[in-house]
Amino acid sequence: MRLLARLAFLAAALLAPAAVSAAPVAAAATLAAVKACAPARPCAAKLPVRVVVVTMFEIGADSGDKPGEFQLWKERRHLIETLPFPQGWHDLAYDPETGVLAIVTGMGSIKSATAALALGLDDRLDLSKAYWLVAGIAGIDPEDASVGSAAWARYLIDGDIAHEIDAREIPKGWSSGYFALHSKGPMDKAPLDPVNGEMFELNPALQDWAYALTKDTALPDDARIAEARKAFKGYPNAQKPPFVLKGDNLAAMTFWHGAKMTQWANDWTRFWTRGKGEFVTSAMEETGTFQSIEYLTKVGRADRDRVLVLRAGSNFTMPPPGLDAATYLLSENQGYAGMTAALESLYIVGGKVVDEIVGHWDRYGKSPPK
Numbered sequence: 294m295r296l297l298a299r300l301a302f303l304a305a306a307l308l309a310p311a312a313v314s315a316a317p318v319a320a321a322a323t324l325a326a327v328k329a330c331a332p333a334r335p336c337a338a339k340l341p342v343r344v345v346v347v348t349m350f351e352i353g354a355d356s357g358d359k360p361g362e363f364q365l366w367k368e369r370r371h372l373i374e375t376l377p378f379p380q381g382w383h384d385l386a387y388d389p390e391t392g393v394l395a396i397v398t399g400m401g402s403i404k405s406a407t408a409a410l411a412l413g414l415d416d417r418l419d420l421s422k423a424y425w426l427v428a429g430i431a432g433i434d435p436e437d438a439s440v441g442s443a444a445w446a447r448y449l450i451d452g453d454i455a456h457e458i459d460a461r462e463i464p465k466g467w468s469s470g471y472f473a474l475h476s477k478g479p480m481d482k483a484p485l486d487p488v489n490g491e492m493f494e495l496n497p498a499l500q501d502w503a504y505a506l507t508k509d510t511a512l513p514d515d516a517r518i519a520e521a522r523k524a525f526k527g528y529p530n531a532q533k534p535p536f537v538l539k540g541d542n543l544a545a546m547t548f549w550h551g552a553k554m555t556q557w558a559n560d561w562t563r564f565w566t567r568g569k570g571e572f573v574t575s576a577m578e579e580t581g582t583f584q585s586i587e588y589l590t591k592v593g594r595a596d597r598d599r600v601l602v603l604r605a606g607s608n609f610t611m612p613p614p615g616l617d618a619a620t621y622l623l624s625e626n627q628g629y630a631g632m633t634a635a636l637e638s639l640y641i642v643g644g645k646v647v648d649e650i651v652g653h654w655d656r657y658g659k660s661p662p663k
Contacts, residue, residue: 318343318392318651324374327417333380339419343392343651343658346370346643347409347427349578350400351383362429363397365640370395370647376417381408391651394418401546402453402581409582413589420589422658424599424650427582428639430632431542431574433606434555435528438573440518440609440631441535443638444542445507446602447500448570449493450562451580452545469557473564484567492565493583496598500539502662503601507645508537513637521630524613531609535634537642540573541566542604544580551618555611574604599661603643605635 319327319340326338348362356368363383366372372386372395382399398408413420433440458470464478472479474489487493512535525531543558555572562572579602589595607629612621629635650657 317390319387319389321389324389328374328376330417332377332417333411333415336416338417340376340387340389340394340417341392341419342387342394342423343654344394344647345412345420345423345425346393346395346647347405347425347429347582348395348397349405349429349576351397355386360636362636362639363395365636366395366428369640369644378411378415380411380415385412392654393647393651394423398578398582401577402451402544402579403546404581405578406581406585409585410588413585413594420595421593422596422599424601424657424661425582425586425595426643426646427579427600427602427604428643429576429578429604430607430629430635430639431576431604432550432608432610433574433604434540434559434572435525435531435609435611435613436555436559437530437540437571438538438606439522439531439533439535440606440629441512441514441634441638442533442538443507443512443535443603443605443635443642444538444540444573445500445504446540446542446574446579446604447495447497448541448562448566449495449579449583449602450541450543450565450570450572451491452543452547452549452558452561454489454491468560471557482564485565487565490580490584493580493587494566495583495600495602496661498663499598499601499661503603503646504537504539506649507642510537510642510645512536512641513634515634518631518634521609524616525609526614528613535605535638538573539571541570542574542576542579542602543572544576544578546577548577549575550610550612550622552611554618558610574606575610576604596661601646603639603646605631605638605642607631607635 330336351361351363374387376385383397398405463470559572590597
């Protein structure tokens with residue numbers, strides 16, 4: 294019975310029709326003219342883009358095999374038109390009916406920043422009014438949520454710009470050898486301005502709108518993640534079935550893990566947001582992606598107030614009580630317990646927002662929702 298319910302849930306997600314406008318967003322003649330243009334060269338024709346779905350990786354082929362972040366969007370959103378994108382990590386996929394475009398940036402903030410900038414400067418595309426939805430898997434703090442849960446971020450915090458002293462050489466009394474650039478050590482709580490991109494704040498009204506739209510969305514659950522979360526005794530949020538929440542993202546190029554690192558991530562988030570943020574998800578790309586969007590906004594190629602970041606937990610950022618960090622990390626590296634659930638959650642939750650935007654473009658094209 295549980296299997297039948299699961300199959301019915303997935304079938305509904307697959308078959309639910311996306312909201313589309315009465316006529317294609319991109320006419321056939323426009324699409325043909327754009328496809329005749331060379332990448333990174335002047336192009337008189339432009340494809341109108343209403344939503345950019347930003348994914349970071351794909352595992353194998355773009356369809357028909359084990360999915361990464363890109364595959365479900367390509368298959369289920371009918372992104373049938375391929376645009377060569379040699380200036381980035383992966384070709385683009387586009388649906389001329391809805392104006393939805395998907396990109397695979399590659400992993401890490403360097404690849405995500407350069408890919409986002411290259412996309413924004415591509416003369417074949419009109420991104421001036423596009424919404425950007427970053428939709429990726431993440432580590433998730435068991436204090437806040439369970440694997441499979443999906444979190445909408447308001448603050449993006451960079452975990453790489455810092456001073457560091459090896460932990461074996463830190464002064465007595467220091468909590469860590471890792472501390473903010475230009476601070477006097479990890480115990481220095483004097484606020485600093487994020488002038489080097491240490492923190493970005495997204496449009497809070499847009500985050501609130503997306504959360505309100507999706508907060509009651511039923512997310513997939515399965516036996517594997519139910520078993521994984523049972524071990525987190527003393528962490529009530531980690532033991533819940535997957536759910537939608539608000540929570541901020543810390544991006545760092547190092548794949549860190551453990552209780553002490555999770556505490557650092559919470560402290561780092563509070564420091565850079567001046568106590569307003571709540572660390573929930575860890576990833577590698579957001580600050581790079583958003584820095585490029587901010588630059589593109591200055592030249593009218595993007596709108597930084599139309600950016601949403603949705604991360605779903607594929608794994609916890611620390612082990613359950615009784616297990617050491619190294620053992621747990623290495624076992625998770627053999628296959629994240631929440632990978633399948635996280636990918637489905639991203640598509641279901643993110644898809645609801647995409648449908649709303651493209652289905653009511655007469656409203657959202659003019660200005661972001663509030």
